[in-house]
Amino acid sequence: MANTLENPQDSSSSRSSAPKLVLYSHWQSSCSWRVRFALNLKGLPYEYKAVNFAKGEQLTPEFEKLNPLRFVPILVDGDLVVSDSYAILLYLEEKYPQNALLPVDPRLKALNLQAASIVTSSIQPLHMLSVLKIIEEKVGPEERLPWAQYNIEKGFMALEKLLKDWSGKYATGDKIYMADVFLAPQIAVAARRFKIDMTKFPILSMIYESYETLPEFQASLPDRQPDAILLSINIMYCHL
Template structure:
């Protein structure tokens, strides 16, 4: 029994060594938070304010030279890409999520127009385009969740983008009944809810409430 207690203690200590460098509104970070929550892995939240450019600080770029979040640190192991952390990618990560990124929207502001309505329309256009494809793709596979009745990788990628579409880009979801239903299912799962941007310690929404 003593050895079992020791093993449990070591496992607990190992879990506490995890550090997640995250930004409250980053959808890449969002899906990794969901994955860690589903696995029951405790981690230290390290806020990186992308809006203030903290991702380009010497301390952070030493962890991830490209300057992106999330970064997951487990002792000497540093995983600096959500694809590596989750070991896969899908249509969401290539057709929707990159086009909602802060860096992409900033480029539009600098190269095309500083009008906030232009950025919003651009993000809405490509989000809707991706969602149309997803509605068609998932209609023959979805159960309670995107690809069945259990949470799989697709759900971790999909939930943050639906959330961003609704909260950040004011996308009319009435034209996406399947995705809307999936969003309702995600909203019932504590692991998803605890990973929500507005529940992270660095969200400005916390101080505003």
């Protein structure tokens, strides 16, 4: 299934050429969400390949060849396979420089990479399902949510301090960049899945309101993905 969000300036070329990019994704994966958002911002059409975790599709030998860690997202561009959302976004920035997600100014670029790194190294990995399962097994099920909340809030406090002199409409000013691509899904997951009180984080709350107005962000939302729709249909039939 092709997933496209037409750029008004490039709509004719988007319609005339089939997508060569393939994204292996799962609708609930915030890492996959980052890549969907970035592809939309760059106006790049792509084929969406849903990976069904419930059926163990990530455990197959075929999937392991794409990513030995058996995680999503995975981007296939011709004969090149790139896994890990950070690596994917850096690759996209080099290969497809339109609608740049990294600014030219070295200080602003470093700031964007630092904010993205906080999400990818100090927040999201600590509330992955596999980590929460270990917390539940080793400590107790009642510690899952407090563990996730502690680590998310610690990271969010760092981000508030990092961005306080730079933020505008978006994380590092009035233009959307890579920091925003990483922050948008993380803020949404924190508030919805882990019940973080976002009033503690006014900068992050403000910029998230800006993300919500973007059609590129709306198209990347988890419940707009093909596998989320299929899941909803399956649930509906289960209740009939």
